[in-house]
Amino acid sequence: EYVNINELFNYILDRFDMIIKKEEDPKKKKYTIERFFTKKDLWVEIDTDKFTQVIDNIMNNAIKYSPDGGVITARLLETHNHVIMSISDQGLGIPRKDLGHIFDRFFRVDKARSRKQGGTGLGLAISKEVINMLGGQIWVDSVEGKGSTFYISLPYVPYEEGDEWDDQEDQN
Ligand code: ATP
Numbered sequence: 001e002y003v004n005i006n007e008l009f010n011y012i013l014d015r016f017d018m019i020i021k022k023e024e025d026p027k028k029k030k031y032t033i034e035r036f037f038t039k040k041d042l043w044v045e046i047d048t049d050k051f052t053q054v055i056d057n058i059m060n061n062a063i064k065y066s067p068d069g070g071v072i073t074a075r076l077l078e079t080h081n082h083v084i085m086s087i088s089d090q091g092l093g094i095p096r097k098d099l100g101h102i103f104d105r106f107f108r109v110d111k112a113r114s115r116k117q118g119g120t121g122l123g124l125a126i127s128k129e130v131i132n133m134l135g136g137q138i139w140v141d142s143v144e145g146k147g148s149t150f151y152i153s154l155p156y157v158p159y160e161e162g163d164e165w166d167d168q169e170d171q172n
């Protein structure tokens with residue numbers, strides 16, 4: 001199905017904003033989401049549920065592996081044949097030696113650090129499978145102690161004026 005990824009990405013982040021607004025437990029982590037999005041509608045062929053699952057996992061990681069009160073920055077832009085999304089946090093970051101492994105099944109940075117956070121180490125492996133299935137790519141850029149940025153690119157064919165099919169009914 002063709003989905004306006006601008007609207008969908010905003011909608012997924014709106015839910016994370018709503019959770020934080022409703023959250024009354026003072027022990028629950030607080031965060032702020034900043035968005036830098038193109039204003040254009042970007043129609044991309046994806047599975048809405050699977051894409052949502054990927055963004056949910058990256059967002060949950062950004063929250064889980066960041067201290068209280070962190071800022072999460074989401075971006076959406078288009079290039080000539082891709083849409084690119086990114087989610088940045090100001091959290092623990094990932095050690096350089098582990099950067100090549102975090103998309104592996106069951107891999108978790110520093111078992112001791114990860115154990116008390118809960119989780120299986122499958123989230124990013126599944127995310128990568130989904131994004132590759134959609135013809136896209138997922139990668140990470142991270143500095144230990146500073147934060148991480150996860151990027152997703154998906155193939156995108158820009159809609160050009162004059163691309164629409166001639167309306168057959170009008171011609172008959
Ligand atoms: P699950 O998602 O299955 O509940 P998980 O979060 O441990 O468990 P992944 O989402 O696959 O598993 O992430 C793999 C590992 O990569 C994590 O255990 C964590 O060590 C590291 N990681 C992922 N995202 C971040 C992040 N934003 N900041 C720091 N480390 C991260």
Ligand code: MG
Binds near residue numbers: 057060061119123
């Ligand atoms: Mg995870």
